[in-house]
Amino acid sequence: MSGYRLKPIPPGDDVEFEFGGRTLTGHRGEPLAAALLASGIRVVARSFKYHRPRGIVGYGRHEPNAHVGTAKGNALATILRVEDGLKAWPLNCWPSVDFDFGALADRFGALLPAGFYYKTFMGPGGRFWPIFEPMIQRMAGIGKLPTDPAPLRVEKRYAHCETLIVGGGIAGQQAARDAAKAGGRVWLIDDGDVPEISGVTVLRDTLVIARHEGGLFVAVERNPNAAFEARTWKIRAARAILATGTVERPMIFRDNDRPGVMLLSAVRRYARDHGVAAGKSVVVFTNNDSGHRHARELTEMGIAVPAVIDLRDGEAVVAALGCPVRGARIAKLDGSGTRDIACDVIAMAGGFTPLVHLHSHAGGKLRYARDFAAFLPDGSHDGAETRIDLPQDHLLARWEAPDTGGKAFVDFGADVTAADVRLAAREGYDGVELLKRYTTLGMAPDQGRLSNMNALDILAREKGVTPDLVGTTTFRPPFVPTEFAALAEPTGKLLKPSRTTTLTAWHERAGAVMYESGANWRRPGYYPQNGENLDAACARECFAVRNAVGVYDSSPLGKFEVIGQDAGAFLDFVYATRLSDLAPGRGRYALQLHEDGRLFDDGIVFRLSPERYFVTTTTGNADACLQRFEYCRQVLRPDLRVHIVPVTEQWADIVVCGPQARDALAKAGIAPPRDLGFMGMAEIELFRRRCLIARAGFTGELSFEILLPNSAAPALWDRMIAAGAVPVGSEANHVLRIEKGFISVGHEGDGIAGPDDLGLGFAVHAAKPDFVGKAALLRDRTDTSPRPQLVGLLARDPDFVLPEGAAILRADAARGRGYVTASCRSGALGRSLAMGLLEDGRALMGQTVSVSLPGGDAGAIVVKPAFYDVSGGRQRV
Amino acid sequence: MRLVPCPHCGPREQAEFVCLGETTPREIYFRDNAKGPVEELWWHKHGCRQWLKLARNTASNEFGA
């Protein structure tokens, strides 16, 4: 036994918990580390690389070693609270923490210096690495996945304040009182307990983990109420005071990682705050006044301190003896005068390092303060001022004892020794960033909080410069490791919320297979009946459209009203197609181009009246079209008097299509205006509401597109179903449009093709004075290199459906010269059909090309991309 | 990211905006992509829907530089 309780646990506050299979007793609410120390458990973990036995070094967040496992994931023993039923176990050891096979690595430690893995495990030509790698992976790593799959219960909140104070110590509390007097919303955040302060909102058990630009702070509150385990705050503060305190700096000597070597500040906190003595006899090793001051406090609390070894007196602890510690070896700096002192704790007191992480996170610069051998914020940054009081302790800037062999650790968490730092520097990794990357210094879960300054000091000495010339690495968020769930946006249904139409419920009731389509809409792909598969359902739906009547929910289509006396001129500028000469009541297929002349979007634009147009775009591009319309209106053509009203969500859109469309509408009690011709649009009253009806569609059949207020859509849909119209999904639409050779921007657009490549030159009116993409189109005409051109493809085997995406081969067969963009089995034509983009494809009409397939290429004949009702008579009836 | 100073709506979260980038003469593909103070076009998509010309420093992300 080593540690003990300075006073007994008050009756009723004692709880049993389990650590590594042993049942122990602790004080309810104290850190697990305190309970382990009090129970005399000294070895609590194995180290990362050498698997050396390790004990508790620090207090609270500042602990490099004591990672323990629990059912809910990995935690620090210095943070985890003792509660009824707590079960924790040591990590990174097998079979047990006291006897770990991995510790063989320590025996061969001399062969495993910094960067050892770069120099070996290669074998001839580097071929052996795949054999060695899994072994290294098993030795490395620390934690395991939680065994309890229950998700972290977390909520998010926003807050805004004039003054935010981070840290509720003496400096923080004073700053809060001052700020409250000045007025405005004042928030104080601390990860422990803080008393109430009048006029200040206090968040307790809350840790600020990051400061981002613009005064955005992220904080995680633990157990805010019974419903949640964590609450993540995003706080915008006009001004912030960072009173985040310090962490004590370790000393460097042989075997300074043995269980029993601790920070003096930690020994003091366990005694003062939890009544736990970390050992019976504490030797203090220091280089400044604080070692003596705090040693006296220990003595006052009844803990024996047989010696305070002070480097300033020319003496050092040169080695920890025993494992766990049973003594300290002391020597003069020249190596003489060796003596051993029996003790079970060696307490390191190397001065204090300010925690400047939050200052640094958002880009604040640091300066080196020689008096304290520490980096301090160089002024305030982006509204945040750091307030950290450092005591004047007459520190001697030396932390390292004379080398007596063995391993003297700089970074306990990453298992980096002083010799590793020197080796790296001598091999040329002598900048602070290279050093970190070569040795992995500062990359363990404690992120080098205890080690960075000591490593800098060694590196500076190795280079013969002062630490400020070496500089420090950048502190990165988060301040402490934080659960991904606590950082995440809402998941599940709230992750990219999907959009629904007023008919979505009907589709789902009808058993439609719904899936993600563009712009987060969920749409019916097909409506299987009586156990139909996709092909059968799709064929039945297509048959209905070609031979009877189908009905399609086209509500997600992008829709805009463009209004104003210059509406026509505006659309002439935005579209490559001329639209200003449309007669009211008429529509036209129109193209938008990217600035570089490639196809951006297509759709039908109708003119409702001289100053009012109704514009449709593809579903996926509706948002992008609004941005573009407003860009053209406000930035490029502010001279035009026009308004743009996005109405995608305002109108439901039901398409009734097929040779019997007119009859079905009649049965449903709807009479389209008699003079409504192909590509015409008219207002119509349905259900006593103003609606629009158009003769347009994507199927090549007689087609009525009815735009109506959302609330009226289910009634119309029900009537159309009652009138015998067959519901049709996206899959059938895909087949029907291939049969017609209509392009889909998502399939044939490909990001590269221009309108002429796609056979859409008819929709470009280049005689217009200017439109987006015009200059690039004219330039393209001078480029003679081959272009991808849209073609139809008929597989030699009419029963074989060419796979979409398959490459179309060039004569030299090694490379593709195009690919199949869309492909289907056509019921109407009784064979397979495909379209593709093929380099100079129009020159190859009638020729056979090969389509690359895994089991051998397939032949296909290049034809014009139009297969069904090529003259277009059916849609015009 | 800093709050974007929308002259119509006041300072707002950047997530409400689309940044189109520099306003210097735009060839189709080529950009100045300057490091330091630039004038940019921003669109307040989830706000007033106005296109804004804003000064920003691409080396510090500060607005109004």
Added chain:
Amino acid sequence: MGAYSFADLLRHAFRGPGSAERAWRERPLKDRYDAIIVGAGGHGLATAYNLAARHGLRDVLVLDKGWLGGGNTGRNTVTIRANYLREESIRFHAEGLKLWRELSGVLGYNVMFSERGQLDLIQTWAKLRDVKRRQSTLRLAGVPFDIVSPVEAKRRVPILDLEGDKRLPVLAATWHPTAGIARHDAVAWGYARAASALGVNIVQNCEVRSIARAGGKVAGVETARGFIAADKVALAVSGHASVLAATAGLRLPIETVPLQAFVSEPLKPILSCIVNSPAQVYLCQSDKGELVIGGGSDPVPSYVQRGDFTTIERVAAHLVELFPILGRVRMLRQWAGAIDLCHDTSPIVSKTPVEGLYLDVGWGSGGFKAIPTAGREFADLIAKDMPGDLIGGFALSRFERGRPLYETAGASNRD
């Protein structure tokens, strides 16, 4: 200086750190070199090594404003793959997969290339069509790439959750067995050591402030340590390509944006391959046990190497949605690099209108995997003043001709 081996470790074990040899050497600066490479990242160092090893061009200076490999070489998420969309990209990266396998042996430095395969999750029908197209082109290039079922995906990535009514369910996945990862810093150090041994001078902390021209030709570079002359100057930089090119009077089709990456606390092995949910989140597990996680780039152009918190929230959400068991695993560290994103998301490896000035820039988020191939091809371009077949598609002139090489196709929506 030869290849590193176990003998180096034995020598160190017996003689101690005093026996250490510098991995590379900084020699005094001369006032003229045959060629100057700006940027001592993976690309610049690999180019220098190849100039010396393949072309005997040893009078080469590599300059960096910071430390070796300190740009995106040291900030990326180390994925090495060839499952691109365009044939030009696929052929280039398919060659890379071969070079990566040999790299440790070639350099005598263990870069820990680990051919562990990549699983891409398909969560929309549009993406399924996209991967079918990639599959066909990859097959022609001889790269195995299979479409597999969700059950097979779960077998390869046991932490993947297929249960419940997911917003974006896993419809299928692709398996790219020859994809892998490598130790990013080691790639820079290995090339630096090999190049230095061949006589290349590598100088850190020496910023190139401008490129000097004489008429239409390059004359050298103005640096923090004065003017240095050269007939050939090659830019292999990221996050600063536009700034440097501007000093030579060139505008590039590039925007600089932050790209973030994250690592988890170190865990015992739980993930044996790379797993990617396109455009949302991707991860692999390093040999140290950390999950290395990336997502999309930040939305606003910036040279600041710091990330936006909304990106962290988004990436973490997709991570937790697909792998709920990682919800309680802790994020250890987050950082950002400034990437140079080319207008068409393909790189520029090219001659320029300025004679003697060469560009290897605009790699966006995909530069790390390209290091061995780009280093070889860029060195060939500099030495011969002629692009090889593999980089013919990456010429700057494609923009002047209006024929960009879009690496992402248009939004593929079935409507």
